[in-house]
Amino acid sequence: MPELPEVETVRVTLEKEISNEEFAQVDAHYPKIITNDTHEFKQKIVGQKINRIDRMGKYLIFILDQDALIIHLRMEGKFFIKLDEPIQKHEHVVFHFKSGRNLRYHDVRKFGTITLIPLSEYLDTYPLNQLGDEPKDINIEHFYSVLNKKNTEIKAVLLDQHIIAGLGNIYVDETLFLSHVHPTRIASSITYDEAKWIIQAAIQVLDKAIQLGGTTIRSYTSSLGVHGRFQNELNVHMKANEPCPRCQTKIIKMKVKGRGTYVCPSCQK
Numbered sequence: 001m002p003e004l005p006e007v008e009t010v011r012v013t014l015e016k017e018i019s020n021e022e023f024a025q026v027d028a029h030y031p032k033i034i035t036n037d038t039h040e041f042k043q044k045i046v047g048q049k050i051n052r053i054d055r056m057g058k059y060l061i062f063i064l065d066q067d068a069l070i071i072h073l074r075m076e077g078k079f080f081i082k083l084d085e086p087i088q089k090h091e092h093v094v095f096h097f098k099s100g101r102n103l104r105y106h107d108v109r110k111f112g113t114i115t116l117i118p119l120s121e122y123l124d125t126y127p128l129n130q131l132g133d134e135p136k137d138i139n140i141e142h143f144y145s146v147l148n149k150k151n152t153e154i155k156a157v158l159l160d161q162h163i164i165a166g167l168g169n170i171y172v173d174e175t176l177f178l179s180h181v182h183p184t185r186i187a188s189s190i191t192y193d194e195a196k197w198i199i200q201a202a203i204q205v206l207d208k209a210i211q212l213g214g215t216t217i218r219s220y221t222s223s224l225g226v227h228g229r230f231q232n233e234l235n236v237h238m239k240a241n242e243p244c245p246r247c248q249t250k251i252i253k254m255k256v257k258g259r260g261t262y263v264c265p266s267c268q269k
Contacts, residue, residue, distance in 0.1 A: 004166030005209035015053040021097040030092035057165030068122035070115040077112035131165040135202035144195040150187035173237040182268040236262040
């Protein structure tokens, strides 16, 4: 699943490639990905220009002339920029530009969403109004007070996008390893110092991953010629039975709330 660093990598690449492009037509081969009325969506977007591309958490935000185009890649969403090539399998939405190029949204599992919202409303409208702050913007006192009220595993809390935006399975494992916190610790047992270490570690992990273009794991790569190198920097994720880089204890894999989780049983007691 593309997480914050992967989405940021796609954002930067797309902004370089398609800024100032003007929409001429939209073909929706699987209309359910578009959450608006499809006919109205097609009418509204034609003639609008892409002024810039922002990101909040794992959402891409195309800032147009009158509207914001909100895209959530979910499990397998990817983009291709093409000219006249035939439509390929899983290319469900095709945005045609006046320049002759087109941007194709490819999604094997069809879980992604595309939504058009007026610029005056998009920050105060679902889904963006439901997002917590990203780690770099988190207020530690507020974060600690939230943890105090949660009687569930710290990993589950960190994966909750309403509480903290942008952390997914890979980066939560890496964050908890760096902060010496076991993923099954009940959130309300986390001390103020541990809460501070968790946020500092999350910022460090995400910054490094963004610098390296994200993590290319399983079926996800940035389909614009950008492949993540953070996989070479992982400490515990996908490292079951390998030695911990800190203490050499064997890393174990376990399930936390149904998610595959990697942990050093010595460093993260």
